[in-house]
Amino acid sequence: MAKALIVFASLTGNTEECAEIVKEALENLGVDVEMVESMQAEPEDFLEVDMCIIGTYTYGNDANLPDEFVDFYEELNEIDLTGKVYGAFGSGDHFYDKFCQSVDDFADKLASIGAVKGAESVKVDLDANEEDRLNLEAFAKALVDKTAALSQ
Template sequence: MTTAKIVYASMTGNNEEIAEIVEEAFQNHDVDVETTEISQADASDFEDADICVIVTYTYGEGDMPDEAQDFYDDLLEEYLTGKIYGTCGSGDLFYEGHFCATVDDFDRALAQTGATKGAESVKIDLAAEADDIEHLEQFVTELVAKAQQNG
């Protein structure tokens, strides 16, 4: 059975909700999924999953959330060749030059681990609405297809 690990950082609850949407979409694909808040997670947790997903927000002018920094640093030390990954999260279009910058930071970090990108990142303005939910469900469909291709 395909397994997925979702790690999320959420200040306002928007990204926790996004993580729940992604988790439910994985369950709809019969994927065994585990979701953990980033301060409770360890980067090595991804070693036990076929699909690695990070859901994060961006703070202020493109800054990484404080609670995500240690996980990010540890992630750069991981070797995740053979894993499929995806990143998503919410931001505020008010910060247009820095919109969802941390989603991109984690995308680059996961690529450096040797993992394979399974879907384009999904970036959401504030809270997920109906079209965002469709994008997240498509994101999961692509990740699962890539993992099955890989497996």
């Protein structure tokens, strides 16, 4: 059985809601999923799973990483995720110029340490609507399909 870890940070609950949608979709596809808040996770935790998934919010005009995710992000440089599948999703506000920039930052970081992109990133404006829910479910399916293809 494939294993996935979703590490997330959520300020308003929107990203956590997205993480729950992804977790449920993955479980429905037969994946063993753990969901952990960023402050309780270590990058090394990704070494124990097949799918490395980040859920992050982006806030403010500077679009900096969430404070509670900075250490995790920087410590990713210390591990090698070659052969692992990654995906990134998150919430933001179209009011800001750099919509969901933290999602892109994490996707780039995971790719730079060897992980294989398993799905297009999903960016949600504020809270998830029905279309976002469908996109997050498709995101989960793409991750499972990519993981299966790599294990052949």
